[in-house]
Amino acid sequence: MSTTQSLFTLSPRVEKLRKVLEDFVEYECIPAEPLYHKQIGQGENRWKVVPPVIEQLKLRAKELGLWNLFLPNYYPESPGLTNLEYAVLCELMGRSTVAPEACNCGAPDTGNMEVFAKYGTAEQKAKWLVPLMDGRIRSAFAMTEPAVASSDATNIETSIVRDGDSYVVNGRKWWISGAGDPRCAVYLVMGKSDPHNKSPHKQQSVIIVPADAPGVRVIRPMQVYGYDDAPHGHVEMVFENVRVPASNMVLGEGRGFEIIQGRLGPGRLHHCMRAVGAAQRAVDLHVLRLTDTNRKTFGKILAQHGAAADALAQSRLEVEQGRLLVLKAADMVDRVGAKNAMTAIALAKVYVPSMTLRVVERAIQAYGAKGVSQDTPLAYMYATGRTLRIADGPDEVHLMQIAKAELRRADALRARDDKQRALAAAKL
Template sequence: MSTFFAISPRVEALKKTLSDFVEFECIPAEAVHHKQLGREGSAERWKSLPSVTEHLKTRAKSLGLWNLFLPSYYPESPGLTNLEYGVLCEIMGRSPIAAEACNCSAPDTGNMEVFAKYGTPAQKQKWLVPLMEGKIRSAFAMTEPAVASSDATNIETRIVRDGNEYVVTGRKWWISGAGDPRCAVYLVMGKNDPDNSNQHKQQSVIIIPADAKGIKIVRPMTVFGYDDAPHGHMEMIFDNVRVPAENMVLGDGRGFEIVQGRLGPGRIHHCMRAIGIAERALEYHLLRITDPKRTAFGKTLSQHGKQSFDIAASRMEIDQARMLVLRAAATMDAKGPKAAMNEIAMAKVIVPAMTLAVIDRAIQSHGAGGVGQDFPLAYMYASVRTLRIADGPDEVHTVQIAKHELKRATALRAHEQKQLGNQKQMLAKL
């Protein structure tokens, strides 16, 4: 991986340390991790925690690779910019267990950012500190099965004030991390002021301990058959769950503000991890087609023209996508998330689609093996396919990009009229 964006010698050193950790400790540990989890679909997968992951966490801490994401507004932040962390995120993306090993995995990173940026001192002490230490995990409950959650104003879960408490009632699904036995807290988005004339001030985010009465885990949702245990993606019910009033985050009606503050950087992190996945898929592709033991019609696969074109296409697409994401990160650093909205939206649409194309070419080069369990390609594909939906589907971001472009039309028309006026003056002088 290379970048034209300047990064400090400190981050270059972190890159080397992190790369060695991922390549020679995390990736070799993946098979152990899956073996310790047990058979896909087994109930035990939701109870047993792979000990190899805890070993990797200890190693990451000792190497100074812990909580690298933590924003600069928190005192214990490592002080990395979005651009610098994005570069490191790509390296972590190369292994499905590396981000957790460094305490940099979703949804915990986004939730820690919420607590760090918007939490009260008491909320930080109770939830942020143990999350930063890796002692607990968390979930963010937003999406609902009964409504089109891509428009968050549709959310129906109710948060009702009752004296010194709030009562939460609703059904959520695809709540990543809620299946983990270490999940101790949910950040839940719901409506507590449904009659507010401003649709974007009807929602709030509230803290609910995972052991609160009235919470029911309905079932784990699978992604193309993968259960992602023990993390999981759960459907769950909040049935008149009562929490103290001090569990409200930031204040009534501030839900959209919180969510937007949470998702902007998170989308960049997802994209950079996806680029790491694409790079690893391309490496599998290269190894497969250059294997001298695998020949077709008297030639290695790489000697057939189609494979060369596929390899070249993957290389070009990865490098194009990386530059777009890094530009979005650099814009966020220079001007803030709001100014980078268009770049973030473009990255969020382009990167998952690019990664899927790269993985698909690698799968094709492996034949039947590409869709089986002997290679990680099928799981990569299933995981990345969700990114075209998670944190806002492609369609929402594409509409945003179009709106941004259409705003330029009035100025362009005036510009064109000036050009035509000058043209007429020039022609009149002939």
């Protein structure tokens, strides 16, 4: 179980939400996971059928007041929580593969809803944000491309060309999460509207493309270690002469980087919040395995072997470290904004996915062959955790950002060092 509640005082409302959500995740969402995967089905039906159990869980989450908790309190559409308060709750959702969607707090919808809430016009909000927040549709964010190094988004080549009262979109995208879902009704597409602008960060725009627009074509689902995540999916897709109204431009031409930074800052942190929850669940499974009295080696249960117990202790240490990084970053976003909390977010984004992999790996090792099978959630947790070291910017990009922030302190540190030397010399 999470120990977050002991780190700071929660308001009575958030404490109540935490208790209700914990029960919902543990006793309704986690038990529903096997049925969810069974209902997905086989073959092409995997991309056509939404598991009925998830819709039942969504109704239950609404009844319990666990709906749209992610949207921060500075938006009029928000349920009123801070990022720090949501971090406590989001960690609990991360314990289950279905809980985030059940609470309408799953990626990529949370990031897309925040884009509409922060940058959308009244018309765009009415058409897309309202049904997304109601859970009637889903969405995708189309940025990454197969032909370029998309970790540097200035490389993106998809074209967005003005033509009278319309824009025409052409390009190929891949790893577009959520685009396989039959409920996916809208894409936020990033591309170049002004490729000759002297500033590489003003060449890009984000535009709204309805999923049923002529010229939108899904090529194939991508797999992560053999998992296709149907019906959600991570697809390769083509936009071929897709024409949309000029009113579908988000914020304005050349504002793409501003939008993705506003979207990815909180979104990266949400991934980390959920990953801490997954890591904590792995620790819990690890404890159960080590204390299973039916499984003994050399006359002892696993917990009585020093090396096995040490591995569990190491996992506990690392989960606590990751949780604190996430909570600090969430608190900074609340106090100084996502832009000024970029380094704190980057620290969490680098550390937490790698930490989760190490924790899950230790639990897998304790379970032996069962750990890599379909009989525990650990293998799937490892696959999704590994993806997070790449999604929303690879580790290397965030490490560069962290290093730059550190190096910017050099002049101040040198001035302090010089002052210390001068004071020491004066005392001699």
